[in-house]
Amino acid sequence: MTLLPRTIRDQVTEQIRDEVVAGAFPPGQPLREVEFARRFGVSRGPVRDAFLQLAKEGILAYQANRGVTVRQPPKPENRELIVSLRRQIECFVVERGVGSLQRDGLARLVERLENLRVACESADAAAVARRDIEFHETLLVLCGGEDFVPVWKWLCSQMLLAYSRLDDYEQVYQEHAAILEAIRAGKKTAVLASLEANVQ
Amino acid sequence: MTLLPRTIRDQVTEQIRDEVVAGAFPPGQPLREVEFARRFGVSRGPVRDAFLQLAKEGILAYQANRGVTVRQPPKPENRELIVSLRRQIECFVVERGVGSLQRDGLARLVERLENLRVACESADAAAVARRDIEFHETLLVLCGGEDFVPVWKWLCSQMLLAYSRLDDYEQVYQEHAAILEAIRAGKKTAVLASLEANVQ
DNA sequence: CCCCGATAGATTGTTAACAATCTACAGACC
DNA sequence: GGTCTGTAGATTGTTAACAATCTATCGGGG
Numbered sequence: 001m002t003l004l005p006r007t008i009r010d011q012v013t014e015q016i017r018d019e020v021v022a023g024a025f026p027p028g029q030p031l032r033e034v035e036f037a038r039r040f041g042v043s044r045g046p047v048r049d050a051f052l053q054l055a056k057e058g059i060l061a062y063q064a065n066r067g068v069t070v071r072q073p074p075k076p077e078n079r080e081l082i083v084s085l086r087r088q089i090e091c092f093v094v095e096r097g098v099g100s101l102q103r104d105g106l107a108r109l110v111e112r113l114e115n116l117r118v119a120c121e122s123a124d125a126a127a128v129a130r131r132d133i134e135f136h137e138t139l140l141v142l143c144g145g146e147d148f149v150p151v152w153k154w155l156c157s158q159m160l161l162a163y164s165r166l167d168d169y170e171q172v173y174q175e176h177a178a179i180l181e182a183i184r185a186g187k188k189t190a191v192l193a194s195l196e197a198n199v200q
Numbered sequence: 201m202t203l204l205p206r207t208i209r210d211q212v213t214e215q216i217r218d219e220v221v222a223g224a225f226p227p228g229q230p231l232r233e234v235e236f237a238r239r240f241g242v243s244r245g246p247v248r249d250a251f252l253q254l255a256k257e258g259i260l261a262y263q264a265n266r267g268v269t270v271r272q273p274p275k276p277e278n279r280e281l282i283v284s285l286r287r288q289i290e291c292f293v294v295e296r297g298v299g300s301l302q303r304d305g306l307a308r309l310v311e312r313l314e315n316l317r318v319a320c321e322s323a324d325a326a327a328v329a330r331r332d333i334e335f336h337e338t339l340l341v342l343c344g345g346e347d348f349v350p351v352w353k354w355l356c357s358q359m360l361l362a363y364s365r366l367d368d369y370e371q372v373y374q375e376h377a378a379i380l381e382a383i384r385a386g387k388k389t390a391v392l393a394s395l396e397a398n399v400q
Numbered sequence: 401c402c403c404c405g406a407t408a409g410a411t412t413g414t415t416a417a418c419a420a421t422c423t424a425c426a427g428a429c430c
Numbered sequence: 431g432g433t434c435t436g437t438a439g440a441t442t443g444t445t446a447a448c449a450a451t452c453t454a455t456c457g458g459g460g
Contacts, residue, residue, distance in 0.1 A: 207442095209444090243445045243446070264451090265450080265451050266451090266452070266453095
């Protein structure tokens with residue numbers, strides 16, 4: 001159901017986000033509009049829009065007339081709160097909404113898990129990060145938590161900036177498979193437990 | 201120290217945000233770029249940027265090729281979590297940072313409180329909301345919580361969408377005066393208590 | 401009577417040119 | 431030597447024109 005991003009702006013935004021969270025640029029490095037515009041074969045407009053959006057998302061820092069830079073990862077003492085807030089949102093929403101999941105909702109989760117499996121096998125850090133996020137986002141929306149998606153995404157971006165790379169892809173897949181299995185079995189406490197284990 | 205927003209985009213963003221949170225447009229109403237561009241006497245570019253930014257902030261909802269609409273307020277069952285998350289952020293940051301407040305930091309808080317007082321006396325709902333947010337944001341940054349500002353602002357926007365209008369301006373001022381007084385007295389537990397009382 | 405496709409108008413998406421601002425560097429002045 | 435000023439280049443901010451997409455309406459066909 002969720003279509004691919006169709007506008008150039010959305011595609012550019014997605015691409016830059018992937019590169020940044022994959023660690024392609026060191027924190028503090030300025031990103032130039034013309035450079036990205038040339039590389040993607042578009043004009044500066046969509047790149048500007050993407051920079052502004054990613055600045056609002058918290059992975060780029062914006063200064064008037066001076067462009068954007070890759071944001072510093074959050075301070076270590078703030079990380080635990082970031083993780084805690086994300087976990088609270090997911091658990092709060094899932095706890096109340098997982099019971100009303102329909103069959104087609106489950107099918108979409110299966111699809112997301114399959115995407116994650118492929119990404120894990122190819123050991124592509126950026127792809128794993130993206131598919132990981134997509135799995136959780138789908139679950140969040142299906143459980144009626146669309147109100148929280150923007151703030152939840154911000155928290156995820158900060159976590160990605162901090163960790164930058166997870167190494168054990170097999171474990172990543174297993175953790176998500178466990179979440180889906182618990183959902184399928186209809187055991188709410190198991191769902192929440194596997195969620196808490198995964199979000200950290 | 202915090203300069204006025206200088207770019208046209210920032211001014212337009214601020215103005216539209218004020219109007220929306222003040223309830224100038226009913227939820228669901230589409231906002232047209234040309235209309236706002238004409239009204240502010242600028243071109244569509246900065247208005248577009250403002251729309252995109254406010255969509256990321258969670259005040260407006262964006263659909264490709266169909267523009268933006270005023271976002272529906274969050275569902276009642278989600279509000280308590282939104283308030284709780286905001287309170288956790290403020291208390292977490294202030295608890296650790298309020299002790300290291302310098303004299304000039306205190307002076308800036310006094311300035312913000314004065315702005316709030318003026319807004320309350322003029323009974324201008326949009327101004328009160330803005331000054332209220334500015335007071336808390338200053339406190340947050342001074343206590344070392346700049347990492348959290350974007351996500352915190354999103355939570356505040358959602359709260360404003362839900363409540364839309366506080367009626368007792370005198371009480372609003374008194375609550376913030378109490379926070380500042382507790383900070384001045386150096387009583388951390390009193391600061392946190394007055395904060396919790398205010399954020400709800 | 402209802403449904404489907406064509407058309408016109410409105411609206412957003414993208415582009416390229418122009419304006420404003422910032423940064424770096426060189427030379428004058430103290 | 432150090433500081434200030436001004437100039438040139440680079441970069442972002444803004445604008446207006448053009449392209450793509452969507453919405454509403456009107457006919458024709460079943």
